[in-house]
Every structure is written in structure tokens, then in C-alpha cells.
Amino acid sequence: MYIGVDFCGDIVHILASDSHENKTSWNQFFKELKLEINYNLISLVSDGNPDIMATCAIHYDSFVYAACHYHFLKRLDRSFGYLTVVRNAQKKKQFKLEIELRNKIHYLLHQDTLTEFIVDCKNLNEKYETNYYRGIYCDVMINLLTDNLEYLIVHYLDEYISKTSNRAETTIKQYERRLKNVEGFQSVIGFKNYLNAFTMFLRFKKYTDCRGENSYKNGQSRLQLTGIDSSKINWFDYGILPD
Numbered sequence: 001m002y003i004g005v006d007f008c009g010d011i012v013h014i015l016a017s018d019s020h021e022n023k024t025s026w027n028q029f030f031k032e033l034k035l036e037i038n039y040n041l042i043s044l045v046s047d048g049n050p051d052i053m054a055t056c057a058i059h060y061d062s063f064v065y066a067a068c069h070y071h072f073l074k075r076l077d078r079s080f081g082y083l084t085v086v087r088n089a090q091k092k093k094q095f096k097l098e099i100e101l102r103n104k105i106h107y108l109l110h111q112d113t114l115t116e117f118i119v120d121c122k123n124l125n126e127k128y129e130t131n132y133y134r135g136i137y138c139d140v141m142i143n144l145l146t147d148n149l150e151y152l153i154v155h156y157l158d159e160y161i162s163k164t165s166n167r168a169e170t171t172i173k174q175y176e177r178r179l180k181n182v183e184g185f186q187s188v189i190g191f192k193n194y195l196n197a198f199t200m201f202l203r204f205k206k207y208t209d210c211r212g213e214n215s216y217k218n219g220q221s222r223l224q225l226t227g228i229d230s231s232k233i234n235w236f237d238y239g240i241l242p243d
Contacts, residue, residue, distance in 0.1 A: 001017070001172070001173060002021075003168060003172060004168070005171050008216075008222065010203060013029065013032060013033050014199050016188070021049070023055060026055040027058060028055045030055050030058065031108055041056070042064065044056055045067075046065075046067070048067050048068060056110070064236055069163045071142075072152065073109065076141055079137060079141055080098050097135065101138050104120075105141060108121060114153060139200065171202070178198060182194075189234060191236075197236065202223065203230075207220060
């Protein structure tokens with residue numbers, strides 16, 4: 001399942017595939033988004049999979065790309081097995097510099113302003129150039145940061161661009177909870193119809209339990225939050241594909 005969620009939380013497009021995540025399916029996703037839906041894509045936030053940005057660029061001449069901070073930091077931790085290291089006292093001593101650098105980069109990505117980010121990034125880079133952070137894993141982390149730097153600061157320049165893909169991840173979990181109880185489908189068209197119907201249900205369903213800064217969403221559906229009057233629309237009619 002390939003899914004696109006917009007800034008308002010609405011489900012813009014969904015593609016059902018019979019294979020694991022791959023470049024061909026992402027290409028089909030963006031092809032449909034552009035040619036069939038004619039969606040005006042301005043910015044794109046993803047988990048860092050290079051296939052997503054590459055296939056999007058095939059169909060959209062201009063868009064701003066941002067890397068999800070959550071997924072980036074996960075990759076950073078995996079670069080030297082952070083979770084395994086911190087559980088072992090001996091390894092914690094062995095990877096002392098790697099852990100310090102990891103924590104510095106985590107702190108860097110949680111800065112509130114671009115100015116603070118630039119100052120901390122400069123200090124970190126100067127320390128690295130003095131060969132303080134030495135070793136292959138430190139090199140990997142610094143290279144990972146350098147290669148993605150321009151995609152990690154986009155949210156500072158545009159308040160409407162999120163620094164994570166949490167809206168999409170949260171929506172995906174809603175599908176996963178529902179599909180977990182389904183043993184299977186007799187045909188691909190049946191699977192697609194189910195996904196389309198459930199997608200329409202979610203788009204028309206009103207929020208009831210949002211809290212904090214999202215509490216304003218309560219009483220409104222995803223579509224209503226985008227400015228659509230959905231009060232007289234039967235969502236189920238849009239969920240079934242023609243034969």
C-alpha cells in the first residue's frame with residue numbers, strides 16, 4: 001500500500017500493489033497523482049527512501065523535498081547499532097565517541113530556529129575536522145548528515161512543511177489495524193475496493209479525540225479540514241471501483 005497524506009491530514013492518493021515497496025510502484029503512484037488526479041504538489045516529505053524523491057521528480061518539474069527527521073535519526077542510530085551498544089556496558093565504553101556524536105546530531109535536529117541549527121552544525125563540523133570524532137562509524141554519521149543537510153532544514157524556511165512524515169505514518173497505522181483482522185482477499189480488485197472504501201470512510205469520518213494543538217479538528221472530517229463541504233456526499237459511492 002502506497003499512500004499520500006497532505007498537510008491537512010487528508011488522504012490524497014492511495015495505490016494498492018501486489019509486491020513489496022519498489023521504484024516501479026512509486027513511479028505509478030506519482031504518475032497517477034499527476035496525470036489522473038492533477039494534484040498540485042508543492043512539497044514532499046518522505047522517510048528518506050531515494051526512490052520516492054527520484055520517481056516524484058519524473059512527473060513533477062518543481063517541488064520542495066524534505067527528509068523526515070524521525071526516520072533520519074533512526075537511520076543514524078542503525079549506522080552503528082546504537083540500541084544494541086547502549087545495552088552493553090563494555091560496548092558503551094568502546095563506542096563512547098560514536099554515542100557522543102550521535103547525541104550531538106540528535107540535539108542539532110531539535111533546534112528551534114535555523115540560526116541555532118547553523119551555529120551548532122558549524123561547531124560540530126569544526127570539531128569533526130580536528131579529527132576529534134574519528135573512526136569509520138563517525139565518518140558514516142557525518143556523511144549521512146552532510147548528504148541530507150539540505151533536506152533536513154526545509155521546515156525552518158516554510159511553516160507549512162512538516163519535519164516528519166507523522167501524518168502519513170499515523171494514517172497507515174489505521175489501515176494496518178483494520179487489515180490485521182482480514183485473513184485475505186479472493187482477488188486484487190476486491191483488495192483495491194476494500195482499500196478505496198476504507199479510504200473514503202476515513203476521509204469522511206469526523207475526528208472526535210484530538211487533543212492539544214490538534215483539538216480544533218474535532219467535529220470535522222479530513223475533507224472538511226481542506227475546505228470541502230462533504231455533508232451531502234455519500235462516501236461509499238466513491239469507494240467502489242468499476243468492473
